[in-house]
Amino acid sequence: MAKSPNTTRIQQRNRATILEAALDVFSQNGFRGSTVDQIAKAAGLSKPNLLYYYPTKDAIFKAVMSDLLDTWLDPLRAMDHDGEPLVEIQAYVARKLEMSRDFPRESRLFANEIVQGAPRLLETLSTELKELVDEKTVVIERWMDEGKLNRIHSRHLLFSIWALTQHYADFDIQVRTLMGDEDPFDAAPAFLETLYERLLTPLN
Amino acid sequence: MAKSPNTTRIQQRNRATILEAALDVFSQNGFRGSTVDQIAKAAGLSKPNLLYYYPTKDAIFKAVMSDLLDTWLDPLRAMDHDGEPLVEIQAYVARKLEMSRDFPRESRLFANEIVQGAPRLLETLSTELKELVDEKTVVIERWMDEGKLNRIHSRHLLFSIWALTQHYADFDIQVRTLMGDEDPFDAAPAFLETLYERLLTPLN
C-alpha cells in the first residue's frame, strides 16, 4: 500500500450511510426543511461526526445530488438512435416508470428542487441536461421525418414522458389516496403503453 | 350598519395583502422553508402586525390553502355529466392548462405540499378530493360503456391530465430552460389536444 490511502474503509462506510440518510431526509423535507441533526440521527452518527465527513449541509446536498444525477439521466441516454422508434420510446417510458417505482425518493428530491426554482441545479439543467435533450430531440425528429412516428412537438413529447412517469413517484401520496387498495403500478405500464402507442403511431 | 362589523376595511385590505404575499413565499420555499419575517416583509408589514391578523405561521398557511383549494377543484367540478364526452374532457384539459399558465404559484404550492407527503392536506385529499374523483370516474366509465370513449383506466386518465398540465407550472424552470426562447404555452394546447384525441377516440 502507498503512504496514505485517502479513503479508508470507515470513511467509505460512513459516507455511504450519510448519503443514504441524507437522501431520505432531503427527499421528504426539501433542503431548507431538513436539518443536519435529522440527517445525523438518521445516519446514526453525532452531528460533529457527520460534519467531519461533509463539512456543511450544502456539501451533503451537493454530494447527494451529483450521486443522483447520472442515474437519473441514464434512461434517456440509453435510447438507441438506430433502434425501432416506437420500441425505443416505449422502452424509455417503461424504464422511467420503473425508476419512479423503485427510486421514488430520488424522483421527489428532484421534483422538490425544481419546483422551488432549482437554485442548486440550474447550472446542470442548462448544460448537461439541455445538451442531452437537444441531441435526443434531433433523433426523434429524424424518426418523424422518416414517417416512423406521428409528427408531434418533440420537446413536449419528452416533457409528457417525464410528467406522466414521475407523477407516480412525486404525487405518490395523492395517487395512492385516490386508488385505495389498488397498486398504481399495476395498471400504469399498460396505460402508458396504450397512450404512447396511440399518440405516436403514424396515421399514413 | 349593525353594532360591530367584525371585519373592517383595513382588516380586509391587510388580510388580502398577507395571503397574496404568503402565496408568493410559500410557493417558492415550501412551508418549512418559509419564514414569518419573509412573509411580513413581502406584505410590507411588521412581523407583530402580521401576527395580529393571523396568529401563527400555520394559520397563514391554512388560510392560503383553503383559499386555494376551491379554485383548484373547480375545473373538474365543471365537467358536465351530460355533455359530449370528448368535448368535456378536452375542455377540462384546456382549463387545467390555463390554470397552470395563469396560476403557477398555486400549482407549485400544491405540488410542494404533496411531494412532501401532504402532511397538512391529507385530510382534504382523502375526503373532498376523493369524493369528487369517485363521482367523476363513474361518469367517465359510463361514457366508456356507451362507446363514446376508448376504454382505458379512468383514474389513470385523470392522473395523466393532472400530470401533463401541472407539469408546465411545477417544472416551469426546467421546461423553459430546455425550450429557450419558445414559450411552452404556445404549443402545449395543441399537443395535449392531439394526445387526448388519439387516446380517447374509440377505434371501431
Next chain:
DNA sequence: CAGTTATTTGACCAAGTGGTCAAACTGACG
C-alpha cells in the same frame, strides 16, 4: 508495545426562528 493518525464526541456559540407583550398610535364618531 508506543506512536501516530483517523475518528468520535460533549460543550459551546452566533444567527435565525416563531411568537409575546406592553406601550404607542390611528381614526371614526359623538
Next chain:
DNA sequence: CGTCAGTTTGACCACTTGGTCAAATAACTG
C-alpha cells in the same frame, strides 16, 4: 374636542439551527 376600539411597533424571549473546537477515543503501523 375626548374617547375608545382597532391597529401598529420596538424590544424581547425561548428555542432551533448550522457550525466550531479541544479533548477523548479507536485503529493502524512499525
